[in-house]
Amino acid sequence: METIKQKFHAIAESKSAEIKEFIKIYGDTTIEEIKVSQLYQGMRGMTALVSEISLLDANEGIRFRGFTIPELVEKLPKAPNSTQPLPEALFYLLLVGEIPTVEETEYVSNLFKERSAIPQYVFNAIEALPVASHPMTQFVVGIMALQTESKFAAAYSKGINKKEYWDPIFEDSLDLIAKLPRLAAYIYRRKYKNNEQIEADPSLDWAANLAHMLGYEDHGFQELMRLYLTIHADHEAGNVSAHTTHLVGSALSDPYLSFAAGMNGLAGPLHGLANQEVIKWIFEMIEKIGTDEPTADQISQYVKDTLASGKVVPGYGHAVLRKTDPRFTAQQEFGKHIMPNDKLVNIVWKIYEVVPPILEATGKVKNPWPNVDAHSGALLVHYGMKEYEFYTVLFGVSRALGVLSNLCWNRILGMPLERPKSMTTDALKEIVNEK
Numbered sequence: 001m002e003t004i005k006q007k008f009h010a011i012a013e014s015k016s017a018e019i020k021e022f023i024k025i026y027g028d029t030t031i032e033e034i035k036v037s038q039l040y041q042g043m044r045g046m047t048a049l050v051s052e053i054s055l056l057d058a059n060e061g062i063r064f065r066g067f068t069i070p071e072l073v074e075k076l077p078k079a080p081n082s083t084q085p086l087p088e089a090l091f092y093l094l095l096v097g098e099i100p101t102v103e104e105t106e107y108v109s110n111l112f113k114e115r116s117a118i119p120q121y122v123f124n125a126i127e128a129l130p131v132a133s134h135p136m137t138q139f140v141v142g143i144m145a146l147q148t149e150s151k152f153a154a155a156y157s158k159g160i161n162k163k164e165y166w167d168p169i170f171e172d173s174l175d176l177i178a179k180l181p182r183l184a185a186y187i188y189r190r191k192y193k194n195n196e197q198i199e200a201d202p203s204l205d206w207a208a209n210l211a212h213m214l215g216y217e218d219h220g221f222q223e224l225m226r227l228y229l230t231i232h233a234d235h236e237a238g239n240v241s242a243h244t245t246h247l248v249g250s251a252l253s254d255p256y257l258s259f260a261a262g263m264n265g266l267a268g269p270l271h272g273l274a275n276q277e278v279i280k281w282i283f284e285m286i287e288k289i290g291t292d293e294p295t296a297d298q299i300s301q302y303v304k305d306t307l308a309s310g311k312v313v314p315g316y317g318h319a320v321l322r323k324t325d326p327r328f329t330a331q332q333e334f335g336k337h338i339m340p341n342d343k344l345v346n347i348v349w350k351i352y353e354v355v356p357p358i359l360e361a362t363g364k365v366k367n368p369w370p371n372v373d374a375h376s377g378a379l380l381v382h383y384g385m386k387e388y389e390f391y392t393v394l395f396g397v398s399r400a401l402g403v404l405s406n407l408c409w410n411r412i413l414g415m416p417l418e419r420p421k422s423m424t425t426d427a428l429k430e431i432v433n434e435k
């Protein structure tokens with residue numbers, strides 16, 4: 001069997017030739033004009049990046065290598081007695097563009113197992129932080145401590161040929177992904193379970209092993225982790241965590257530095273931290289209203305109070321999507337199948353009925369529909385994981401699959417330092433006046 005590295009190299013060589021030819025013929029073709037407003041509005045709708053691994057349609061949602069979320073759930077290889085996709089199979093797909101066989105998936109699983117050990121000094125670095133530190137802070141400190149392991153940084157300091165950069169970037173990416181479940185579980189057990197750590201079980205796949213090390217042996221929770229780590233992996237290259245990882249990587253910062261930067265972006269409440277904000281907001285609603293079976297009218301009033309106090313409704317809206325996020329729907333399907341009577345999950349579904357018309361009525365929210373973060377927390381709570389500050393770390397473990405695949409591609413394609421032009425308002429006015 002060809003290794004994933006050999007396959008990636010061969011596919012990238014042919015893609016590289018294709019791109020060179022494409023640029024040669026169409027390099028001067030204009031694809032769209034930029035409006036002044038876009039410069040002030042977070043570059044919405046402005047095409048500025050290339051990523052081979054995923055594409056987001058505003059109405060349909062994300063496709064990974066051309067596959068929708070339901071197609072991935074159906075087609076990606078599964079563990080024995082499982083109905084959920086294996087995230088290591090998704091990683092293979094993102095990297096080489098093909099759905100792997102069961103054998104190829106096992107090969108990736110084993111690569112992750114072989115590379116999963118974490119040096120003690122990484123845990124010591126985390127231990128230097130107060131236990132009360134946010135899990136995302138501990139996560140980023142752990143990733144930064146791991147950076148001393150970087151094969152790319154070592155090779156670069158020795159003077160590696162630029163044509164070979166991709167090789168240690170690839171190795172670092174695999175190493176880092178392999179270590180993330182242990183790192184995440186360590187932080188969880190440290191903060192919430194008296195630092196009673198659970199060793200890895202080498203018989204388990206990447207996601208099930210994370211469930212095990214977190215302390216959740218329930219088959220349902222393992223299944224949830226497989227789904228969760230698959231659907232959160234990527235969302236095109238322009239979102240904050242993907243774009244930051246890509247940008248920092250373009251300076252030839254190694255995958256540890258680049259991914260840590262991306263995780264700092266994921267920790268923002270308008271991005272990945274929204275998953276904790278959703279559950280916090282729902283718990284506060286239950287407390288305020290005084291029931292875990294609120295009526296539509298009660299939820300409606302709570303949503304209006306949230307908006308009136310100048311806050312966003314967490315889990316709703318999106319910079320690109322204009323319909324319900326298929327990652328929300330995939331989780332809803334999971335919930336309907338496994339826990340149709342769970343009260344918290346039912347609140348999430350009721351909120352889904354109540355919120356869109358209210359946001360639509362504001363006249364300014366471009367997408368009133370739920371995103372991935374609106375659902376994930378309630379599923380975790382079902383299995384007993386109520387420590388919502390930890391949720392974004394789980395998102396981060398999954399996001400590594402996408403952003404690090406992208407980093408491998410950027411480096412093998414020899415993407416340059418990213419450096420867009422910025423303007424002052426006066427300079428923009430001059431351009432507009434000249435026109």
Ligand code: CMX
Binds near residue numbers: 318
């Ligand atoms: N609740 C209240 N107001 C919202 C809103 C929401 N859920 N979503 C958008 N708006 C508001 C914006 O704050 C903005 O208001 P102002 O004009 O007063 O500044 C207005 O509607 C227009 O915004 P938009 O163009 O519809 O949305 P943006 O592209 O600017 O922002 C996002 C997108 C995700 C930041 C925004 O929808 C939001 O804050 N949602 C809640 C937080 C959230 O769920 N984030 C997670 C996104 C998914 C992820 O990355 O994980």
